[in-house]
Amino acid sequence: MNDLNRRTVMTGIAAAALSTAALPRAAVAALTEARARQLIDQVVTDINRVIASGKPEEAMYADFERIFAKYADTAYIAAYALGADGRRATAAQKKAFSKAFQSYLARKYGKRFREFIGGRLEVQSVRKVKRWYEVKTIAYLRGQAPFEVTFLVSERTGKDKFFNMFVEGVNMLLTERTEIGAMLDARRGDIDAMIRDLRRAG
Amino acid sequence: MKRIGLIPERILSALAVLSVALLSACAAPTPGAQTSGAVYDPYEETNRKIHGFNVALDKAFVRSASKGYTTVVPEPMLDSVTYFSDNLSMPSAFVNSLLQGNFKRAGTAALRFALNSTIGFAGLADPATDFGIPPADTDFGETLHVWGFGEGPFVMLPIYGPSTSRDAIGVVTDLFTNPLSYAPQRPIKNIGVWARALDQMGNRGRYSDVVDSILYDSADSYAQLRTIYLQNRRFELGETDAASEIDPYALDTEGF
Numbered sequence: 374m375n376d377l378n379r380r381t382v383m384t385g386i387a388a389a390a391l392s393t394a395a396l397p398r399a400a401v402a403a404l405t406e407a408r409a410r411q412l413i414d415q416v417v418t419d420i421n422r423v424i425a426s427g428k429p430e431e432a433m434y435a436d437f438e439r440i441f442a443k444y445a446d447t448a449y450i451a452a453y454a455l456g457a458d459g460r461r462a463t464a465a466q467k468k469a470f471s472k473a474f475q476s477y478l479a480r481k482y483g484k485r486f487r488e489f490i491g492g493r494l495e496v497q498s499v500r501k502v503k504r505w506y507e508v509k510t511i512a513y514l515r516g517q518a519p520f521e522v523t524f525l526v527s528e529r530t531g532k533d534k535f536f537n538m539f540v541e542g543v544n545m546l547l548t549e550r551t552e553i554g555a556m557l558d559a560r561r562g563d564i565d566a567m568i569r570d571l572r573r574a575g
Numbered sequence: 576m577k578r579i580g581l582i583p584e585r586i587l588s589a590l591a592v593l594s595v596a597l598l599s600a601c602a603a604p605t606p607g608a609q610t611s612g613a614v615y616d617p618y619e620e621t622n623r624k625i626h627g628f629n630v631a632l633d634k635a636f637v638r639s640a641s642k643g644y645t646t647v648v649p650e651p652m653l654d655s656v657t658y659f660s661d662n663l664s665m666p667s668a669f670v671n672s673l674l675q676g677n678f679k680r681a682g683t684a685a686l687r688f689a690l691n692s693t694i695g696f697a698g699l700a701d702p703a704t705d706f707g708i709p710p711a712d713t714d715f716g717e718t719l720h721v722w723g724f725g726e727g728p729f730v731m732l733p734i735y736g737p738s739t740s741r742d743a744i745g746v747v748t749d750l751f752t753n754p755l756s757y758a759p760q761r762p763i764k765n766i767g768v769w770a771r772a773l774d775q776m777g778n779r780g781r782y783s784d785v786v787d788s789i790l791y792d793s794a795d796s797y798a799q800l801r802t803i804y805l806q807n808r809r810f811e812l813g814e815t816d817a818a819s820e821i822d823p824y825a826l827d828t829e830g831f
Contacts, residue, residue, distance in 0.1 A: 446823065448828040449823050449828050449831075451831040452827065453821060455831075459831075462830075464830045467831050468830070468831075470831070481788070485784075485785070488784075502817045502820070503818055503822060504824055505820075505822075505823060507817055516650060516781070525820060525823075527824075536823050539810075541810060541811075542810020543803050543810070544806055544820075547612045547806065548802055548806070551795075551799060551802045552793055552794055552795070552798075552799060555793070555794035555795030555799075558794075574792070575792075
């Protein structure tokens with residue numbers, strides 16, 4: 374560690390000590406770039422571990438669903454995907470949709486993760502946007518040109534969670550909302566029928 | 576001699592008329608609407624018919640042919656087709672970069688073409704990337720974007736797939752103005768077009784799981800293709816705005 378680094382660290386410690394004394398606890402615990410990055414690193418590590426485990430596909434989907442439940446803002450994701458139709462959904466329908474949608478995502482995107490075997494995700498940059506953080510990563514997959522995957526992280530729920538993902542600019546939730554909307558249209562707006570079929574889709 | 580010159584000229588003037596007609600339709604939706612993933616699709620009925628035709632074509636021929644092609648042809652050869660096709664697009668990327676006033680990328684395109692055409696075995700390999708030279712992809716659709724034309728209505732092109740009226744003009748212009756790609760009197764020399772078609776077949780075969788999931792597993796493949804295309808294209812052109820995301824604190828998540 375050179376002088377400058379040591380000085381920076383010392384200043385940092387001093388500042389941290391000061392702010393702990395001066396600010397209310399919530400402000401000190403606020404989400405930072407470092408924590409947003411850490412969360413995504415953790416997600417990537419966990420996903421890679423599942424892929425490397427060589428388990429049967431069905432078991433992998435269950436693992437992906439657990440990772441998703443642990444690190445994602447599942448309430449936000451479900452509410453976004455159901456969109457305006459969420460306003461006329463009953464509490465029971467919301468709960469059922471949330472659960473079915475999680476498994477659906479794990480199956481649908483879990484299939485894609487197969488392509489990640491032998492590949493890697495590298496965190497490039499983190500920046501603050503309004504009240505959340507944007508973590509840009511580059512995916513390096515075998516036989517493909519590198520492409521950009523961006524995660525959005527917030528602590529809306531009180532914990533650090535990612536609440537959306539973009540692959541080369543394609544918003545996962547917006548795309549899924551389109552899909553859920555189409556499923557509802559095909560079933561004349563019947564939310565229960567859509568949830569039933571969602572359990573088998575993906 | 577005279578007739579040979581006449582036909583491309585006729586095509587060009589027809590294209591010019593078509594371009595003007597389409598461009599005048601390129602009334603951009605408000606920028607805010609674009610960044611939030613909004614869709615402007617006044618020709619939806621026609622577009623859906625064309626999409627139906629494209630899907631039928633895929634089902635009957637393209638899908639199985641592509642999968643067969645990528646099963647038979649080894650990976651390195653598929654890569655070579657991609658490199659070859661990309662390399663042939665570099666002169667056009669050079670011209671378009673100049674038209675956009677992006678001289679740095681024009682230089683990159685020229686350098687890529689010079690390197691890959693020579694030590695890259697006429698473009699079958701990609702030493703430029705190995706030397707750390709960045710990609711230089713662009714098209715006339717992007718040039719129109721830089722010149723201030725809005726994307727206009729969404730259009731589904733036969734065989735080619737999703738586009739916008741602005742980018743459709745770009746596709747047609749790029750195809751017919753690239754001397755390396757298109758020579759109507761010498762079909763055997765339309766090498767760029769064939770390379771591109773073969774490359775697209777390779778992509779259809781290589782990423783068949785992804786394409787199949789969009790075309791055959793989704794509730795409305797047309798709506799999926801439309802939103803994915805528009806979002807990705809806006810991203811390529813740098814039109815996306817991170818701040819347009821729905822604020823997680825503002826969304827009503829009660830009960831989910």
